[in-house]
Amino acid sequence: xxxxxxxxxxxxxxxxxxxxxxxxxxxxxxxxxxxxxxxxxxxxxxxxxxxxxxxxxxxxxxxxxxxxxxxxxxxxxxxxxxxxxxxxxxxxxxxxxxxxxxxxxxxxxxxxxxxxxxxxxxxxxxxxxxxxxxxxxxxxxxxxxxxxxxx
Amino acid sequence: xxxxxxxxxxxxxxxxxxxxxxxxxxxxxxxxxxxxxxxxxxxxxxxxxxxxxxxxxxxxxxxxxxxxxxxxxxxxxxxxxxxxxxxxxxxxxxxxxxxxxxxxxxxxxxxxxxxxxxxxxxxxxxxxxxxxxxxxxxxxxxxxxxxxxxxxxxxxxxxxxxxxxxxxxxxxxxxxxxxxxxxxxxxxxxxxxxxxxxxxxxxxxxxxxxxxxxxxxxxxxxxxxxxxxxxxxxxxxxxxxxxxxxxxxxxxxxxxxxxxxxxxxxxxxxxxxxxxxxxxxxxxxxxxxxxxxxxxxxxxxxxxxxxxxxxxxxxxxxxxxxxxxxxxxxxxxxxxxxxxxxxxxxxxxxxxxxxxxxxxxxxxxxxxxxxxxxxxxxxxxxxxxxxxx
Numbered sequence: 001x002x003x004x005x006x007x008x009x010x011x012x013x014x015x016x017x018x019x020x021x022x023x024x025x026x027x028x029x030x031x032x033x034x035x036x037x038x039x040x041x042x043x044x045x046x047x048x049x050x051x052x053x054x055x056x057x058x059x060x061x062x063x064x065x066x067x068x069x070x071x072x073x074x075x076x077x078x079x080x081x082x083x084x085x086x087x088x089x090x091x092x093x094x095x096x097x098x099x100x101x102x103x104x105x106x107x108x109x110x111x112x113x114x115x116x117x118x119x120x121x122x123x124x125x126x127x128x129x130x131x132x133x134x135x136x137x138x139x140x141x142x143x144x145x146x147x148x149x150x151x
Numbered sequence: 152x153x154x155x156x157x158x159x160x161x162x163x164x165x166x167x168x169x170x171x172x173x174x175x176x177x178x179x180x181x182x183x184x185x186x187x188x189x190x191x192x193x194x195x196x197x198x199x200x201x202x203x204x205x206x207x208x209x210x211x212x213x214x215x216x217x218x219x220x221x222x223x224x225x226x227x228x229x230x231x232x233x234x235x236x237x238x239x240x241x242x243x244x245x246x247x248x249x250x251x252x253x254x255x256x257x258x259x260x261x262x263x264x265x266x267x268x269x270x271x272x273x274x275x276x277x278x279x280x281x282x283x284x285x286x287x288x289x290x291x292x293x294x295x296x297x298x299x300x301x302x303x304x305x306x307x308x309x310x311x312x313x314x315x316x317x318x319x320x321x322x323x324x325x326x327x328x329x330x331x332x333x334x335x336x337x338x339x340x341x342x343x344x345x346x347x348x349x350x351x352x353x354x355x356x357x358x359x360x361x362x363x364x365x366x367x368x369x370x371x372x373x374x375x376x377x378x379x380x381x382x383x384x385x386x387x388x389x390x391x392x393x394x395x396x397x398x399x400x401x402x403x404x405x406x407x408x409x410x411x412x413x414x415x416x417x418x419x420x421x422x423x424x425x426x427x428x429x430x431x432x433x434x435x436x437x438x439x440x441x442x443x444x445x446x447x448x449x450x451x452x453x454x455x456x457x458x459x460x461x462x463x464x465x466x467x468x469x470x471x472x473x474x475x476x477x478x479x480x481x482x483x484x485x486x487x488x489x490x491x492x493x494x495x496x497x498x499x500x501x502x503x504x505x506x507x508x509x510x511x512x513x514x515x516x517x518x519x520x521x522x523x524x525x526x527x528x529x530x531x532x533x534x535x536x537x538x539x540x
Contacts, residue, residue, distance in 0.1 A: 005448050021234060021473050032268055047166040053474075057489055071487065071502070075361065075375070078382050082474065103364035106510050115200075129191035129539055138199055145203050 001079055005045050010036055021024040025082045033068075033085050040072060040081060041100055048072035048081055051097070054107035056115035060141040066117060070097070082117045087117065097123040114139035155179050163192050167270045170535030171359040174512070181521050186513045202497035205465025206232055206306060206440075214300035216501060217537040219234070219262055222255035222291075223479040225304040230385055231475040231486040232306045236468055238440065243431045244308035244386040244399050250321065250424040251303065252293075252477075253417040258287040259532075260410045260417075267407075267529035268339060269281045271348045276338050283324075283331055290320050308434035312366060319414070324534065325425075328418045339407070341380040349404040353515040353527035356401050358487035363514075364494070364507045367482025368409045369531065373401030379478040386477075391423045403530040410532075439466050465494040481505050481532055503537040 003017050003024065013032035018025050028036050042048045050073035055066045064086040072081045085094060096119035098104045108119040109128040116137035119125055127134060135150065136143055156179045162168035171192035177185040190228045197216065201209050213228040214221040226248055233240060265280035288298045294317055295301035295310070303310050355365065357373040370377060376395045378389040396412025398405025434441055442461055443454035461464075468490040476485030482504030489498040508531050516524045 020471060021237075023474060025472075051364050052476075052483065053485060053487060053500065055487060055498075055500040057498045059497075067487075069487065069500075071485070075377060080474065101364065102359075102362045103507060103510055106506065127191075129194040131191075138196060143199075145199065 047074045047076045049099040056111045058141045093118045190342045197540045217534045220259045228485045229304045231378045235473040241432045244433045256480045263532045312433045352403045354402045372398035372409045374406035406530045505533040506538045
Protein backbone atom coordinates (compact mmCIF):
# COMPACT_ATOMS: atom_id res chain seq x y z
CA UNK A 1 0.00 0.00 0.00
CA UNK A 2 1.48 3.30 -1.06
CA UNK A 3 0.25 5.73 1.59
CA UNK A 4 2.04 8.63 -0.09
CA UNK A 5 -0.68 8.71 -2.73
CA UNK A 6 -3.05 9.64 0.06
CA UNK A 7 -0.80 12.11 1.87
CA UNK A 8 0.02 13.84 -1.43
CA UNK A 9 -3.63 14.25 -2.27
CA UNK A 10 -4.85 15.44 1.11
CA UNK A 11 -1.71 17.14 2.37
CA UNK A 12 -2.39 19.06 5.56
CA UNK A 13 -5.72 17.29 6.09
CA UNK A 14 -3.86 14.23 7.30
CA UNK A 15 -2.24 14.73 10.68
CA UNK A 16 -0.30 11.49 10.84
CA UNK A 17 0.13 8.01 9.37
CA UNK A 18 1.51 5.39 11.74
CA UNK A 19 2.12 1.65 11.57
CA UNK A 20 1.94 -0.26 14.85
CA UNK A 21 1.32 -4.02 15.25
CA UNK A 22 1.26 -4.19 11.42
CA UNK A 23 -1.80 -1.95 11.39
CA UNK A 24 -1.85 1.34 9.53
CA UNK A 25 -3.63 4.20 11.25
CA UNK A 26 -4.44 7.43 9.44
CA UNK A 27 -5.42 10.39 11.58
CA UNK A 28 -7.36 12.91 9.55
CA UNK A 29 -8.93 16.31 10.07
CA UNK A 30 -12.67 16.33 10.39
CA UNK A 31 -13.46 18.38 7.29
CA UNK A 32 -11.76 16.00 4.86
CA UNK A 33 -13.00 12.73 6.32
CA UNK A 34 -15.70 12.01 3.74
CA UNK A 35 -13.53 12.91 0.69
CA UNK A 36 -10.75 10.81 2.25
CA UNK A 37 -13.00 7.79 2.81
CA UNK A 38 -14.37 8.16 -0.71
CA UNK A 39 -10.84 8.25 -2.08
CA UNK A 40 -9.82 5.17 -0.07
CA UNK A 41 -12.89 3.34 -1.28
CA UNK A 42 -12.63 4.23 -4.95
CA UNK A 43 -8.89 4.52 -5.62
CA UNK A 44 -7.39 1.39 -7.18
CA UNK A 45 -4.37 1.47 -4.90
CA UNK A 46 -6.47 1.23 -1.72
CA UNK A 47 -9.82 -0.19 -2.94
CA UNK A 48 -11.26 -0.35 0.58
CA UNK A 49 -14.70 -1.62 -0.38
CA UNK A 50 -15.65 -2.84 3.11
CA UNK A 51 -16.53 -0.65 6.06
CA UNK A 52 -15.75 -3.29 8.67
CA UNK A 53 -16.49 -1.23 11.71
CA UNK A 54 -17.16 2.28 12.93
CA UNK A 55 -17.01 3.28 16.56
CA UNK A 56 -16.34 6.07 19.00
CA UNK A 57 -13.74 6.31 21.76
CA UNK A 58 -13.93 8.71 24.70
CA UNK A 59 -10.54 9.97 25.89
CA UNK A 60 -11.82 12.17 28.76
CA UNK A 61 -10.11 14.32 30.16
CA UNK A 62 -8.02 14.80 27.01
CA UNK A 63 -8.85 17.47 24.51
CA UNK A 64 -10.05 16.84 21.86
CA UNK A 65 -12.15 14.37 23.75
CA UNK A 66 -13.65 11.98 21.19
CA UNK A 67 -12.27 9.91 18.35
CA UNK A 68 -14.32 8.31 15.63
CA UNK A 69 -12.56 5.22 14.35
CA UNK A 70 -13.28 3.69 10.94
CA UNK A 71 -11.93 0.24 10.10
CA UNK A 72 -11.73 -0.32 6.38
CA UNK A 73 -10.93 -3.48 4.48
CA UNK A 74 -10.11 -4.20 0.87
CA UNK A 75 -11.27 -7.51 -0.59
CA UNK A 76 -9.06 -6.99 -3.62
CA UNK A 77 -5.79 -6.29 -1.82
CA UNK A 78 -6.75 -7.98 1.47
CA UNK A 79 -5.48 -5.13 3.57
CA UNK A 80 -6.90 -3.19 6.48
CA UNK A 81 -6.74 0.50 7.19
CA UNK A 82 -7.82 2.49 10.22
CA UNK A 83 -8.96 6.08 9.90
CA UNK A 84 -9.34 8.23 12.99
CA UNK A 85 -10.94 11.61 13.42
CA UNK A 86 -10.72 13.72 16.58
CA UNK A 87 -13.81 15.61 17.78
CA UNK A 88 -14.10 18.30 20.43
CA UNK A 89 -16.52 17.85 23.29
CA UNK A 90 -18.20 21.15 22.47
CA UNK A 91 -18.80 20.20 18.85
CA UNK A 92 -19.18 16.41 18.48
CA UNK A 93 -20.30 16.51 14.87
CA UNK A 94 -18.95 14.64 11.88
CA UNK A 95 -20.33 14.01 8.39
CA UNK A 96 -22.16 10.75 7.87
CA UNK A 97 -20.63 8.14 5.55
CA UNK A 98 -23.94 6.40 4.82
CA UNK A 99 -23.71 7.69 1.24
CA UNK A 100 -20.55 5.60 0.79
CA UNK A 101 -21.61 2.44 2.62
CA UNK A 102 -25.20 1.45 3.35
CA UNK A 103 -23.82 -0.58 6.24
CA UNK A 104 -22.72 2.57 8.07
CA UNK A 105 -26.35 3.22 9.01
CA UNK A 106 -26.55 1.17 12.22
CA UNK A 107 -22.92 1.79 13.17
CA UNK A 108 -23.53 5.54 13.19
CA UNK A 109 -26.82 5.22 15.00
CA UNK A 110 -25.14 3.11 17.67
CA UNK A 111 -22.36 5.65 18.04
CA UNK A 112 -24.92 8.44 18.35
CA UNK A 113 -26.84 6.40 20.91
CA UNK A 114 -23.90 5.50 23.15
CA UNK A 115 -21.60 8.52 22.68
CA UNK A 116 -23.86 11.33 21.52
CA UNK A 117 -21.90 11.96 18.35
CA UNK A 118 -23.95 13.71 15.66
CA UNK A 119 -23.53 12.31 12.16
CA UNK A 120 -24.53 15.10 9.82
CA UNK A 121 -26.50 13.89 6.82
CA UNK A 122 -27.57 10.57 8.34
CA UNK A 123 -31.09 9.79 7.06
CA UNK A 124 -32.47 8.51 10.37
CA UNK A 125 -30.24 9.41 13.31
CA UNK A 126 -32.17 7.90 16.21
CA UNK A 127 -31.21 5.75 19.16
CA UNK A 128 -30.64 2.15 18.17
CA UNK A 129 -29.96 -0.01 21.23
CA UNK A 130 -31.48 2.12 23.98
CA UNK A 131 -35.12 3.22 24.20
CA UNK A 132 -35.91 6.51 22.40
CA UNK A 133 -36.67 8.36 25.66
CA UNK A 134 -33.39 7.42 27.35
CA UNK A 135 -31.39 10.36 28.67
CA UNK A 136 -27.59 10.34 28.41
CA UNK A 137 -24.95 8.44 26.50
CA UNK A 138 -23.68 5.42 28.47
CA UNK A 139 -20.31 4.86 26.83
CA UNK A 140 -19.11 8.35 27.76
CA UNK A 141 -16.56 8.16 30.53
CA UNK A 142 -18.54 10.52 32.75
CA UNK A 143 -21.59 8.25 32.65
CA UNK A 144 -21.55 6.11 35.82
CA UNK A 145 -21.29 2.34 35.65
CA UNK A 146 -23.74 1.93 38.52
CA UNK A 147 -26.33 4.07 40.24
CA UNK A 148 -27.78 5.83 37.21
CA UNK A 149 -31.46 6.57 37.66
CA UNK A 150 -33.61 7.48 34.71
CA UNK A 151 -35.27 10.83 35.37
CA UNK B 152 -48.93 3.88 5.40
CA UNK B 153 -52.15 3.97 3.39
CA UNK B 154 -55.61 2.42 3.64
CA UNK B 155 -54.57 -0.86 2.10
CA UNK B 156 -51.65 -1.60 4.38
CA UNK B 157 -51.55 -2.87 7.92
CA UNK B 158 -48.77 -2.73 10.49
CA UNK B 159 -47.99 -5.79 12.53
CA UNK B 160 -45.32 -6.73 15.02
CA UNK B 161 -43.17 -9.75 14.31
CA UNK B 162 -41.62 -10.32 17.72
CA UNK B 163 -40.06 -9.40 20.10
CA UNK B 164 -41.48 -12.66 21.43
CA UNK B 165 -41.93 -14.82 18.40
CA UNK B 166 -40.28 -18.21 17.87
CA UNK B 167 -39.07 -17.43 14.37
CA UNK B 168 -37.14 -14.30 15.36
CA UNK B 169 -34.61 -16.44 17.26
CA UNK B 170 -34.41 -14.20 20.27
CA UNK B 171 -35.81 -10.82 21.15
CA UNK B 172 -35.86 -9.18 17.74
CA UNK B 173 -38.84 -7.03 16.87
CA UNK B 174 -39.63 -6.26 13.27
CA UNK B 175 -42.47 -3.87 12.49
CA UNK B 176 -43.84 -5.07 9.19
CA UNK B 177 -46.06 -3.03 6.94
CA UNK B 178 -48.18 -5.50 5.05
CA UNK B 179 -50.39 -5.29 2.01
CA UNK B 180 -52.22 -8.59 2.29
CA UNK B 181 -49.36 -11.00 2.66
CA UNK B 182 -46.81 -8.81 0.91
CA UNK B 183 -44.23 -6.94 2.95
CA UNK B 184 -44.31 -3.32 1.82
CA UNK B 185 -41.75 -2.14 4.35
CA UNK B 186 -39.99 -3.41 7.44
CA UNK B 187 -38.42 -1.71 10.46
CA UNK B 188 -36.21 -3.87 12.63
CA UNK B 189 -36.08 -2.83 16.27
CA UNK B 190 -33.15 -4.12 18.29
CA UNK B 191 -31.65 -3.48 21.71
CA UNK B 192 -33.92 -5.58 23.93
CA UNK B 193 -30.92 -7.59 25.10
CA UNK B 194 -28.51 -4.69 25.51
CA UNK B 195 -26.47 -5.32 28.66
CA UNK B 196 -23.76 -2.73 28.14
CA UNK B 197 -21.02 -5.29 27.76
CA UNK B 198 -18.66 -2.73 26.22
CA UNK B 199 -19.21 -0.44 29.22
CA UNK B 200 -18.64 -3.32 31.63
CA UNK B 201 -15.40 -4.16 29.83
CA UNK B 202 -13.99 -0.75 30.76
CA UNK B 203 -14.45 -1.60 34.44
CA UNK B 204 -13.04 -5.13 34.40
CA UNK B 205 -9.51 -6.43 34.17
CA UNK B 206 -8.45 -7.99 30.89
CA UNK B 207 -8.87 -11.51 32.26
CA UNK B 208 -12.33 -10.82 33.62
CA UNK B 209 -13.68 -9.92 30.21
CA UNK B 210 -13.22 -13.50 28.95
CA UNK B 211 -16.32 -14.46 30.94
CA UNK B 212 -18.30 -11.62 29.36
CA UNK B 213 -17.17 -12.59 25.87
CA UNK B 214 -19.00 -15.92 26.31
CA UNK B 215 -22.20 -13.98 26.75
CA UNK B 216 -21.93 -12.14 23.44
CA UNK B 217 -22.75 -15.04 21.18
CA UNK B 218 -23.80 -17.89 23.41
CA UNK B 219 -24.10 -20.32 20.51
CA UNK B 220 -20.42 -19.85 19.66
CA UNK B 221 -18.79 -18.96 22.96
CA UNK B 222 -15.49 -20.61 22.06
CA UNK B 223 -15.21 -18.39 18.98
CA UNK B 224 -15.79 -15.32 21.13
CA UNK B 225 -13.16 -16.45 23.62
CA UNK B 226 -10.74 -17.01 20.78
CA UNK B 227 -11.39 -13.66 19.11
CA UNK B 228 -10.94 -11.78 22.37
CA UNK B 229 -7.81 -13.51 23.66
CA UNK B 230 -6.06 -13.37 20.29
CA UNK B 231 -6.71 -9.62 20.19
CA UNK B 232 -5.08 -9.07 23.57
CA UNK B 233 -2.23 -11.40 22.61
CA UNK B 234 -1.65 -9.33 19.49
CA UNK B 235 -1.64 -6.15 21.55
CA UNK B 236 0.86 -7.60 24.04
CA UNK B 237 2.82 -9.57 21.43
CA UNK B 238 2.60 -12.89 23.24
CA UNK B 239 3.67 -16.05 21.45
CA UNK B 240 1.29 -18.93 21.95
CA UNK B 241 2.61 -22.51 22.13
CA UNK B 242 1.76 -24.61 19.11
CA UNK B 243 -0.19 -27.17 21.12
CA UNK B 244 -2.47 -24.47 22.51
CA UNK B 245 -3.06 -23.05 19.04
CA UNK B 246 -4.02 -26.48 17.72
CA UNK B 247 -6.43 -27.16 20.55
CA UNK B 248 -7.97 -23.73 20.03
CA UNK B 249 -8.59 -24.57 16.38
CA UNK B 250 -10.24 -27.87 17.32
CA UNK B 251 -12.49 -26.14 19.84
CA UNK B 252 -13.41 -23.33 17.47
CA UNK B 253 -14.31 -25.80 14.73
CA UNK B 254 -16.33 -28.00 17.07
CA UNK B 255 -18.14 -24.84 18.04
CA UNK B 256 -18.77 -23.99 14.40
CA UNK B 257 -20.33 -27.41 13.86
CA UNK B 258 -22.49 -27.07 16.98
CA UNK B 259 -23.59 -23.58 15.96
CA UNK B 260 -24.41 -24.57 12.38
CA UNK B 261 -26.31 -27.62 13.61
CA UNK B 262 -28.42 -25.53 15.92
CA UNK B 263 -28.98 -23.03 13.16
CA UNK B 264 -30.06 -25.65 10.63
CA UNK B 265 -32.33 -27.45 13.07
CA UNK B 266 -34.21 -24.34 14.12
CA UNK B 267 -34.23 -22.85 10.63
CA UNK B 268 -35.74 -25.99 9.14
CA UNK B 269 -38.22 -26.06 11.99
CA UNK B 270 -39.29 -22.49 11.16
CA UNK B 271 -40.03 -23.62 7.64
CA UNK B 272 -42.15 -26.55 8.75
CA UNK B 273 -39.66 -29.41 8.78
CA UNK B 274 -39.89 -30.81 12.28
CA UNK B 275 -37.70 -33.92 11.87
CA UNK B 276 -34.24 -32.42 11.16
CA UNK B 277 -34.18 -30.61 14.51
CA UNK B 278 -34.05 -33.91 16.42
CA UNK B 279 -31.17 -35.27 14.37
CA UNK B 280 -29.19 -32.07 14.63
CA UNK B 281 -29.66 -31.72 18.36
CA UNK B 282 -28.42 -35.30 18.69
CA UNK B 283 -25.06 -34.40 17.11
CA UNK B 284 -24.90 -31.04 18.82
CA UNK B 285 -25.33 -32.86 22.10
CA UNK B 286 -22.20 -34.87 21.33
CA UNK B 287 -20.23 -31.64 20.92
CA UNK B 288 -21.74 -30.20 24.10
CA UNK B 289 -20.70 -33.38 25.95
CA UNK B 290 -17.13 -32.95 24.73
CA UNK B 291 -17.15 -29.33 25.92
CA UNK B 292 -18.68 -30.28 29.24
CA UNK B 293 -16.13 -32.97 30.01
CA UNK B 294 -13.25 -30.68 29.04
CA UNK B 295 -14.37 -27.33 30.46
CA UNK B 296 -17.15 -28.17 32.90
CA UNK B 297 -19.59 -26.02 30.96
CA UNK B 298 -21.75 -26.52 27.89
CA UNK B 299 -22.67 -23.08 26.65
CA UNK B 300 -20.28 -20.69 28.35
CA UNK B 301 -16.96 -22.46 28.73
CA UNK B 302 -14.62 -19.43 29.26
CA UNK B 303 -11.90 -21.90 28.46
CA UNK B 304 -9.29 -19.75 26.73
CA UNK B 305 -6.78 -17.63 28.57
CA UNK B 306 -4.60 -14.75 27.48
CA UNK B 307 -1.54 -16.85 26.70
CA UNK B 308 -3.13 -20.22 26.01
CA UNK B 309 -5.80 -22.36 27.60
CA UNK B 310 -7.26 -22.83 31.07
CA UNK B 311 -6.10 -26.45 31.11
CA UNK B 312 -4.61 -29.10 28.92
CA UNK B 313 -6.93 -31.59 27.26
CA UNK B 314 -7.49 -34.75 29.26
CA UNK B 315 -7.40 -38.39 28.23
CA UNK B 316 -10.98 -38.61 26.98
CA UNK B 317 -10.87 -35.64 24.67
CA UNK B 318 -9.00 -37.12 21.69
CA UNK B 319 -11.04 -40.31 21.73
CA UNK B 320 -14.35 -38.47 21.99
CA UNK B 321 -13.44 -36.06 19.19
CA UNK B 322 -12.26 -38.89 16.95
CA UNK B 323 -15.40 -40.91 17.40
CA UNK B 324 -17.45 -37.79 16.70
CA UNK B 325 -15.64 -36.92 13.47
CA UNK B 326 -15.66 -40.59 12.32
CA UNK B 327 -19.43 -40.60 12.03
CA UNK B 328 -20.11 -36.95 11.40
CA UNK B 329 -19.60 -36.91 7.61
CA UNK B 330 -22.25 -39.63 7.26
CA UNK B 331 -24.54 -37.69 9.52
CA UNK B 332 -24.26 -34.61 7.31
CA UNK B 333 -25.18 -36.91 4.42
CA UNK B 334 -28.30 -37.86 6.38
CA UNK B 335 -29.31 -34.24 6.81
CA UNK B 336 -28.91 -33.70 3.12
CA UNK B 337 -31.24 -36.60 2.28
CA UNK B 338 -33.86 -34.86 4.41
CA UNK B 339 -33.54 -31.41 2.87
CA UNK B 340 -31.31 -30.83 -0.16
CA UNK B 341 -33.63 -32.30 -2.80
CA UNK B 342 -36.82 -31.89 -0.79
CA UNK B 343 -39.32 -30.03 -3.02
CA UNK B 344 -40.99 -28.22 -0.12
CA UNK B 345 -37.62 -27.09 1.26
CA UNK B 346 -36.54 -25.89 -2.17
CA UNK B 347 -39.72 -24.00 -2.85
CA UNK B 348 -39.42 -22.23 0.50
CA UNK B 349 -35.75 -21.30 0.07
CA UNK B 350 -34.74 -21.06 -3.60
CA UNK B 351 -34.73 -17.53 -4.92
CA UNK B 352 -35.80 -16.22 -1.50
CA UNK B 353 -33.89 -13.48 0.32
CA UNK B 354 -31.34 -12.86 -2.40
CA UNK B 355 -28.47 -10.57 -1.45
CA UNK B 356 -25.90 -10.34 -4.23
CA UNK B 357 -22.18 -9.80 -3.75
CA UNK B 358 -22.34 -6.07 -4.39
CA UNK B 359 -25.08 -5.54 -1.81
CA UNK B 360 -23.21 -7.71 0.71
CA UNK B 361 -20.05 -5.64 0.36
CA UNK B 362 -21.93 -2.36 0.55
CA UNK B 363 -23.57 -3.49 3.78
CA UNK B 364 -20.42 -5.05 5.20
CA UNK B 365 -22.04 -8.50 5.33
CA UNK B 366 -19.55 -11.33 5.97
CA UNK B 367 -19.49 -15.03 6.67
CA UNK B 368 -21.71 -17.65 5.03
CA UNK B 369 -23.98 -14.90 3.66
CA UNK B 370 -21.14 -13.34 1.71
CA UNK B 371 -19.81 -16.72 0.56
CA UNK B 372 -23.26 -17.81 -0.61
CA UNK B 373 -23.16 -14.83 -2.98
CA UNK B 374 -20.06 -16.28 -4.63
CA UNK B 375 -17.17 -14.53 -2.85
CA UNK B 376 -14.72 -17.00 -1.34
CA UNK B 377 -13.57 -14.71 1.46
CA UNK B 378 -12.84 -16.46 4.72
CA UNK B 379 -10.53 -14.96 7.37
CA UNK B 380 -9.17 -18.42 8.16
CA UNK B 381 -7.67 -18.39 4.65
CA UNK B 382 -7.00 -14.73 3.93
CA UNK B 383 -5.57 -13.79 7.36
CA UNK B 384 -4.83 -17.07 9.13
CA UNK B 385 -4.73 -16.96 12.92
CA UNK B 386 -4.05 -19.65 15.52
CA UNK B 387 -2.19 -21.81 12.92
CA UNK B 388 -5.06 -22.23 10.44
CA UNK B 389 -2.47 -21.98 7.67
CA UNK B 390 -1.26 -25.47 8.61
CA UNK B 391 -4.55 -27.21 7.80
CA UNK B 392 -6.09 -28.18 4.49
CA UNK B 393 -9.66 -27.18 3.90
CA UNK B 394 -11.81 -25.60 1.24
CA UNK B 395 -14.14 -22.63 1.35
CA UNK B 396 -17.61 -23.64 0.16
CA UNK B 397 -19.32 -20.93 -1.86
CA UNK B 398 -22.69 -20.47 -3.50
CA UNK B 399 -23.81 -18.59 -6.59
CA UNK B 400 -27.03 -16.70 -6.15
CA UNK B 401 -26.91 -15.62 -2.51
CA UNK B 402 -30.37 -16.91 -1.66
CA UNK B 403 -31.53 -18.83 1.41
CA UNK B 404 -30.93 -22.18 -0.28
CA UNK B 405 -27.32 -21.32 -1.10
CA UNK B 406 -26.71 -20.25 2.48
CA UNK B 407 -27.95 -23.65 3.53
CA UNK B 408 -25.58 -25.40 1.11
CA UNK B 409 -22.63 -23.23 2.21
CA UNK B 410 -23.18 -24.06 5.87
CA UNK B 411 -23.59 -27.77 5.10
CA UNK B 412 -20.27 -27.62 3.26
CA UNK B 413 -18.65 -25.76 6.13
CA UNK B 414 -19.66 -28.44 8.61
CA UNK B 415 -17.90 -31.04 6.47
CA UNK B 416 -14.79 -28.87 6.21
CA UNK B 417 -14.77 -28.24 9.95
CA UNK B 418 -14.84 -31.98 10.62
CA UNK B 419 -11.88 -32.30 8.25
CA UNK B 420 -9.93 -29.64 10.15
CA UNK B 421 -10.68 -31.21 13.53
CA UNK B 422 -9.48 -34.55 12.20
CA UNK B 423 -6.17 -32.95 11.15
CA UNK B 424 -5.79 -31.30 14.54
CA UNK B 425 -6.19 -34.48 16.58
CA UNK B 426 -3.95 -36.44 14.23
CA UNK B 427 -1.16 -33.88 14.24
CA UNK B 428 -1.49 -32.53 17.77
CA UNK B 429 2.00 -31.57 18.94
CA UNK B 430 3.19 -32.23 22.46
CA UNK B 431 4.39 -29.37 24.65
CA UNK B 432 3.04 -26.64 26.88
CA UNK B 433 -0.51 -25.37 26.52
CA UNK B 434 0.15 -22.00 28.14
CA UNK B 435 2.73 -19.38 27.21
CA UNK B 436 5.53 -18.72 29.67
CA UNK B 437 4.71 -15.05 29.89
CA UNK B 438 4.94 -13.80 33.44
CA UNK B 439 2.87 -10.71 32.64
CA UNK B 440 -0.41 -12.50 32.07
CA UNK B 441 -0.09 -16.14 33.01
CA UNK B 442 -0.82 -17.42 36.50
CA UNK B 443 2.00 -19.35 38.17
CA UNK B 444 1.49 -23.07 38.64
CA UNK B 445 -0.28 -24.20 41.77
CA UNK B 446 2.65 -26.21 43.10
CA UNK B 447 4.89 -23.13 42.82
CA UNK B 448 2.62 -21.20 45.18
CA UNK B 449 3.50 -23.47 48.07
CA UNK B 450 7.24 -22.97 47.80
CA UNK B 451 7.90 -19.66 46.10
CA UNK B 452 6.92 -16.34 47.69
CA UNK B 453 7.49 -14.39 44.45
CA UNK B 454 5.04 -16.66 42.64
CA UNK B 455 2.49 -16.17 45.40
CA UNK B 456 2.81 -12.40 45.17
CA UNK B 457 2.45 -12.53 41.40
CA UNK B 458 -0.65 -14.70 41.70
CA UNK B 459 -2.11 -12.24 44.19
CA UNK B 460 -1.33 -9.30 41.92
CA UNK B 461 -2.93 -10.94 38.89
CA UNK B 462 -6.12 -11.65 40.81
CA UNK B 463 -6.45 -8.35 42.64
CA UNK B 464 -5.24 -5.90 40.01
CA UNK B 465 -4.91 -7.80 36.79
CA UNK B 466 -2.00 -6.98 34.54
CA UNK B 467 -1.00 -3.83 32.72
CA UNK B 468 -1.14 -3.66 28.98
CA UNK B 469 1.18 -1.32 27.09
CA UNK B 470 -0.61 1.71 25.60
CA UNK B 471 -1.83 1.17 22.09
CA UNK B 472 -4.71 -0.02 20.00
CA UNK B 473 -5.32 -3.11 17.99
CA UNK B 474 -8.01 -4.63 15.79
CA UNK B 475 -8.15 -8.34 15.29
CA UNK B 476 -10.84 -10.53 13.81
CA UNK B 477 -11.60 -14.19 13.33
CA UNK B 478 -14.08 -16.16 11.25
CA UNK B 479 -16.86 -16.99 13.68
CA UNK B 480 -19.72 -19.25 12.53
CA UNK B 481 -21.63 -16.10 11.60
CA UNK B 482 -18.93 -14.06 9.90
CA UNK B 483 -16.21 -11.63 10.82
CA UNK B 484 -16.05 -11.30 14.59
CA UNK B 485 -13.64 -8.52 15.48
CA UNK B 486 -12.40 -6.81 18.61
CA UNK B 487 -10.98 -3.31 18.69
CA UNK B 488 -9.18 -2.76 21.98
CA UNK B 489 -7.61 0.50 23.14
CA UNK B 490 -5.26 0.47 26.11
CA UNK B 491 -4.00 3.51 28.01
CA UNK B 492 -1.37 1.46 29.82
CA UNK B 493 -3.52 0.49 32.77
CA UNK B 494 -4.95 -2.80 33.99
CA UNK B 495 -8.36 -2.08 32.49
CA UNK B 496 -9.03 -1.36 28.83
CA UNK B 497 -9.86 2.19 27.80
CA UNK B 498 -12.25 0.86 25.19
CA UNK B 499 -13.37 -2.52 23.93
CA UNK B 500 -15.41 -2.45 20.75
CA UNK B 501 -16.96 -5.65 19.49
CA UNK B 502 -17.59 -5.97 15.80
CA UNK B 503 -20.37 -8.57 15.90
CA UNK B 504 -21.15 -10.29 12.60
CA UNK B 505 -24.86 -10.70 13.42
CA UNK B 506 -25.31 -6.95 13.97
CA UNK B 507 -23.91 -6.10 10.57
CA UNK B 508 -25.58 -8.98 8.73
CA UNK B 509 -28.98 -8.14 10.19
CA UNK B 510 -28.90 -4.80 8.40
CA UNK B 511 -29.50 -6.67 5.16
CA UNK B 512 -32.89 -7.85 6.38
CA UNK B 513 -35.01 -4.97 5.09
CA UNK B 514 -33.46 -5.16 1.65
CA UNK B 515 -34.11 -8.89 1.46
CA UNK B 516 -37.76 -8.93 2.49
CA UNK B 517 -39.19 -5.74 1.01
CA UNK B 518 -41.75 -6.68 -1.63
CA UNK B 519 -41.72 -10.36 -0.65
CA UNK B 520 -44.20 -12.50 1.23
CA UNK B 521 -44.54 -12.59 4.99
CA UNK B 522 -43.61 -16.28 5.01
CA UNK B 523 -40.37 -15.39 3.19
CA UNK B 524 -39.49 -13.01 6.01
CA UNK B 525 -39.39 -15.97 8.39
CA UNK B 526 -37.09 -17.87 6.03
CA UNK B 527 -34.81 -14.85 5.61
CA UNK B 528 -34.50 -14.08 9.33
CA UNK B 529 -33.59 -17.70 9.91
CA UNK B 530 -31.03 -17.77 7.13
CA UNK B 531 -29.10 -14.75 8.45
CA UNK B 532 -28.33 -16.85 11.53
CA UNK B 533 -28.55 -14.08 14.09
CA UNK B 534 -27.84 -14.29 17.78
CA UNK B 535 -29.51 -11.32 19.42
CA UNK B 536 -27.21 -11.33 22.42
CA UNK B 537 -24.43 -10.47 20.00
CA UNK B 538 -26.47 -7.92 18.06
CA UNK B 539 -27.42 -5.99 21.21
CA UNK B 540 -24.36 -6.68 23.36
